[in-house]
Amino acid sequence: MTIELKGFFLPGSSWPSTVYEQEGCRILLPRLSPDGVRQAVDRAMETAADTLPAYSADDLASIFDQTAARWREPSEKRRRISRAIAGLTGLSPEVVEASIEVEQSNCNREDILAAVNRDLGDHRCLDGFVPEDRLGGWTRAIGPKLTGAVLTSNVPGLSYLSIVRALVVKSPLVAKLSRFEPIFGPAWLETLAEVEPRLASCVAMFCWPGSDPELEEAMLEQAEALMVYGGPESIAHYRQAFGRRLRLVEHGHKVGVALIGREALSDERSAEELAQRIALDTAMFDQRACVSPQILFVERGGLPTRSFAALLHAALNRLAEELPRSATTLDTAAGLAQEINLESFAAAQDPGKEILTGAGGIVVHESEPVFQGVLPLRYLRVCPVEGLDEALEIMAPYATTLQNVGLAAEGRALELAEKLARLGASRIVAPGSMHRPSMRWKHDGLAPFASLVRWTDMEMLDSFGGSP
């Protein structure tokens, strides 16, 4: 039986769509004109104006929690969507399901409110004026009249996050879905519609291939803020086209690294545990997420770094049974073969260098530390360093690309964290948790809610001003 899935979410009327078939599913994509997009944007904004003020931020957080709860447990719908995403992205269905589970576990009431409170002080400022002691007055946060989002396909299940962030600040959302995976966002909104129908209608999700200036303009002409996920070209494009008019919240491509102190490799058992954790960080999202580690700087003086590389390789191989790797297209295999050939050639010239290949992934042990990324195919580069400060020096020229740092250096964590913070890391975490960034994290070093809102303060009130 062929499954039919929508690659858009445009409530209110039936949309003409085109179909493309993909591994047992039919994906419906909307046929869009600039005027059609404008109508959908207007409808979302009208619904939002009537609907959103009636919810408190607390209500909204609970609704999102209930929605996510339906995705946290295995279900027929989740299996169906996961299989379809696997077909679209090449990821294995097991990895897709695990990724969705990780993402949706993040989306609970407590974490959403805590995240908002981290950014805005008191989430109730989204509902009305609240007293603010440090101001000596009252304050109120207002979300954008309309928020836009440009989404990607690399982390299954992530498209929900923009919905939560916009709606919780009481802003309707219009989003362009990735043409490589346009189905999770609409599926999540269908669940939201089951929980709270009016709320889902404050969102419109579109999909069109590549860049289309007219459709982009139609979608964003009323927006005040734009969240952009994407590569350097895509970020540059939106910055150039909309950066002057809109508040941009950019989530560009990044590199994850791990810093492993010698104390973590003091005995075989600890090293083995660490290897398993890093393997999990690597296998989740199949290393396609920016939180995934690529380069590991490993301090000499504990277990030999080559032995650690071998443990990592073994751990990746074991994990491949539980979380199978992506299907490799010929194009990807051709590129990977060149990479393996080159690294094997280089390893043959250098007694300190080694390449381990196998069913679970690739581990390259370098003789000298280098900051060189990898093909995101469960591929880790192990760089031995004399001390972790050496790793910091090597990373320095690439600081702007840095995001997550897995840190295993008990007793020195704060000292190293200070240096990593100055360098540009936006999240420091124990290995094994790199793949589970929390809702509370200031995503990519930004304040995700504060970046969207504007503020109104009431201060210096006296009897003439009419105190609230």
Added chain:
Amino acid sequence: MNVCYKPARLEDKQRLVRRVQAYIEDEASDSFGELALALFRFQYQAMPALQRFWSSLGAGPDSTSHWRDIPPVGLSVFKRFELFCGQEVARRFATSGTSGRGRGTSLFDAQDLELMERAILANAAGSLFQDGQKTRFLMLVPSEPDAPEVIMAHGMARIAARFGLGEPVYAVQQGRLLEREALNALRTWSDHGTPITMIGGSFGFVNFMERLTPETTLRLPPGSRLLDAGGFKGRSREVNRFEFMDMVEASFGIPRSHIFNLYGLTELASQFYSQGDSPKRPPHWTRALVVDPLTLEEAGPDSRGVPLLFDLANVSRPLAILTDDIAEPADNGGFHLLGRASGTAPRGCSLNLERLL
């Protein structure tokens, strides 16, 4: 760039070069398999870096007994290592930057250049000019002095010198097509009924043909032919082979039987021609296997893979090369080239190696 070369013993190399030259000229003079293994043994001794690579994979003079088992060197290796065992470097060609790994070099000494020239001419005589026709040459590739590092400019100049009538006309200068000059040359020669060979990059032809109007469309004299190479690489509209041939037929009146495509790599000294719809035909001193890039097992008749190329004219450089282009095997050792490497990694938001290099 890691420079890995030392000159081989001159007499060893000369003996091999002579054997290869004789084999190029007369297939019956030797056996491909024996010559390939002799070349393998020579390169194993002469290029220590290659020896270390081959040894790390368990290949060597004692353990490798069939040319098929010679481990290939990936195109990516040329971007980081200069592998060469010739004498004094006479020419240095730049490899293209496929897969975003930057550029490498391919080195030739005087003897290598001569051997390559023989291979190029023998190959052209067996395919492009198998009818023995002499023609004028319109070059949509840069001339050698304009592009001394481009191996195609070198090779095409050799072909024009051997098979051409008069001096070739170059209609590309500093990367720009001289449209009026090109059309004038084509008209003048056509008026005299002289057959014409046009040679150029595939993208250059597409751009040229798209600028032609009904008034400038030509019917070139019988015996005229066109040779394109190199794909599009985003420098023109992408067209498939059939559309390309239809365009050529409509623009110049050249029938499919006279439209040739050449697959060449700077890392090799020999090239692979196809004619019309037919597959690429490896000349007898080469072999082309279409393989799974990761296992190097040959792809079945209906499946795809990447070309693994063996070239006996590559004496001073590795004789077995693994490419990352996409191909389909055809009968009798031929293959269809379906696409040049795109170098695309899976879509991730992790920055990949190309961006960081």
